[in-house]
Amino acid sequence: MRMLNLQRYLKRLQCKRISAYFLPGDVMLLAIGVLGVFYLFQLLWSTEHATKVQIRLADKIYATYSLKLQREVHVPGKLGDTVINIANGKARFAQSPCQGQYCVHQAWLSLAGQAAICLPNQVSLELLGENKPYDSLNY
Amino acid sequence: MFKIFKSLVLVALCFALSACFKEPLYHSQSYVFGTLVDISIAGESDERASMLANHVMQDFQNLHNRLHAWKATVANQPSELGELNAAFSNGKTPLNIRPDLAQMLLEIRTLSEKSEGLFNPGIGQLIGLWGFQRDEFTAVTIDAPQIKALVKANPRMADIVVSNQSVYSNNSALKLDLGGYAKGYALDVAVAYLRQQGVKNALINIGGNVIALGQHGNKPWRVGIQHPRQPTAIATLDLADGWAIGTSGDYQRYFILNGQRYCHIIDPRTGYPAQHMQSVTVLVPPQAANKSQAGVLSDVVTKPIFIAGATQSSRLAQAFGIQDFMLIDEHAHITVSKQMAQKLHWVNADVKFTTLP
Numbered sequence: 001m002r003m004l005n006l007q008r009y010l011k012r013l014q015c016k017r018i019s020a021y022f023l024p025g026d027v028m029l030l031a032i033g034v035l036g037v038f039y040l041f042q043l044l045w046s047t048e049h050a051t052k053v054q055i056r057l058a059d060k061i062y063a064t065y066s067l068k069l070q071r072e073v074h075v076p077g078k079l080g081d082t083v084i085n086i087a088n089g090k091a092r093f094a095q096s097p098c099q100g101q102y103c104v105h106q107a108w109l110s111l112a113g114q115a116a117i118c119l120p121n122q123v124s125l126e127l128l129g130e131n132k133p134y135d136s137l138n139y
Numbered sequence: 140m141f142k143i144f145k146s147l148v149l150v151a152l153c154f155a156l157s158a159c160f161k162e163p164l165y166h167s168q169s170y171v172f173g174t175l176v177d178i179s180i181a182g183e184s185d186e187r188a189s190m191l192a193n194h195v196m197q198d199f200q201n202l203h204n205r206l207h208a209w210k211a212t213v214a215n216q217p218s219e220l221g222e223l224n225a226a227f228s229n230g231k232t233p234l235n236i237r238p239d240l241a242q243m244l245l246e247i248r249t250l251s252e253k254s255e256g257l258f259n260p261g262i263g264q265l266i267g268l269w270g271f272q273r274d275e276f277t278a279v280t281i282d283a284p285q286i287k288a289l290v291k292a293n294p295r296m297a298d299i300v301v302s303n304q305s306v307y308s309n310n311s312a313l314k315l316d317l318g319g320y321a322k323g324y325a326l327d328v329a330v331a332y333l334r335q336q337g338v339k340n341a342l343i344n345i346g347g348n349v350i351a352l353g354q355h356g357n358k359p360w361r362v363g364i365q366h367p368r369q370p371t372a373i374a375t376l377d378l379a380d381g382w383a384i385g386t387s388g389d390y391q392r393y394f395i396l397n398g399q400r401y402c403h404i405i406d407p408r409t410g411y412p413a414q415h416m417q418s419v420t421v422l423v424p425p426q427a428a429n430k431s432q433a434g435v436l437s438d439v440v441t442k443p444i445f446i447a448g449a450t451q452s453s454r455l456a457q458a459f460g461i462q463d464f465m466l467i468d469e470h471a472h473i474t475v476s477k478q479m480a481q482k483l484h485w486v487n488a489d490v491k492f493t494t495l496p
Contacts, residue, residue: 100394135179138348138362
């Protein structure tokens with residue numbers, strides 16, 4: 001069977017048309033190769049840039065947004081509204097009703113795994129990516 | 140042709156299955172101890188994991204209410220620590236306390252001795268004076284004479300006399316603030332409970348102090364260590380079964396007055412906040428049953444090192460049997476113990492640091 005195929009293949013190779021160089025199996029193999037490379041690229045070459053932001057209010061997930069779309073989110077916390085900006089693959093606390101403003105000072109976050117918390121208003125941001133660089137943060 | 144198609148389908152199936160074989164991971168978050176509590180449980184059904192996590196959160200809330208340092212009642216429950224502090228300030232009136240609280244006091248006394256008095260939860264009055272017994276930290280007016288008086292009064296854990304469940308203090312200036320102990324203690328309580336319930340894999344984070352149970356899938360739990368001045372991790376490391384990690388920093392609880400940073404870690408010798416460190420991280424192995432547990436040590440041991448500075452770090456860590464630690468001083472210079480250097484994965488590969496011999 002295999003020999004027969006090879007003979008046929010060699011016969012077709014003698015023709016000059018380019019399409020004749022490829023049998024359907026070759027195309028399939030190529031496709032698998034390309035898909036494989038793409039998959040491995042996704043798996044191993046995941047840049048650390050985040051794709052989504054998860055907003056939590058107290059013990060609940062308040063919302064999860066893509067970082068691609070520009071957006072202003074108002075989260076009604078214990079003390080009042082926390083304003084979160086999302087733009088160009090980044091997210092930040094823009095305004096907070098808390099005293100310390102530590103959360104606002106964290107400025108823009110853009111990498112997967114980065115997080116900012118407003119303890120007084122119990123609002124937290126966590127950036128999510130393809131792969132989590134770590135399971136939890138020690139601080 | 141059909142054969143090739145079949146193998147293609149097989150390949151696709153393999154990819155899909157590898158995604159499905161991921162262990163279930165339950166994750167819950169809450170605010171207790173005035174900070175963020177984060178519990179991950181792997182390998183249990185969502186229903187059971189949620190039940191277990193809720194139980195742990197409830198335990199934490201109870202501990203928080205019992206050990207609250209500056210509210211007399213929390214959630215209509217009188218703070219046992221508040222009652223104890225009131226008794227201390229009234230002179231040598233013995234007070235009956237619950238056995239586990241008596242145990243905690245004895246443990247804290249031992250730890251305080253080991254730290255050469257630098258870990259001293261008896262200086263609650265100083266902590267209050269600096270404005271760190273509030274939900275939010277704003278600059279205070281520095282009351283130098285009062286600070287001096289409180290340092291002179293020299294409240295120490297050794298002033299506490301515990302006999303059975305009856306407790307009194309020889310020093311009426313002693314006021315307990317367990318802010319450097321309770322979270323670590325709670326980690327150990329949670330791990331003991333989860334183990335007893337047959338949970339194999341969990342990761343618990345209370346305000347940055349993290350303890351691991353088992354692992355995550357076929358890999359150890361991985362923890363990021365916060366950069367003290369940037370909103371990102373400085374390094375990551377694997378936290379093996381039973382290990383705990385703790386960091387004390389000047390970047391979570393602090394205020395700035397006239398351009399000077401004042402953090403929540405007070406040097407009991409001077410009465411002023413320690414000012415020569417940005418952060419101190421310790422990694423604690425599992426401990427024998429009759430000793431202080433990993434959670435408690437991860438909370439406690441960072442404090443004396445933060446106060447005493449880099450030159451004393453090896454000696455102090457050794458006193459608690461700890462070999463893995465990292466210091467970032469006021470000039471952002473990083474020092475890492477030899478053992479710790481082998482475990483850290485730096486986020487920025489160009490980072491400069493000194494490894495201790």
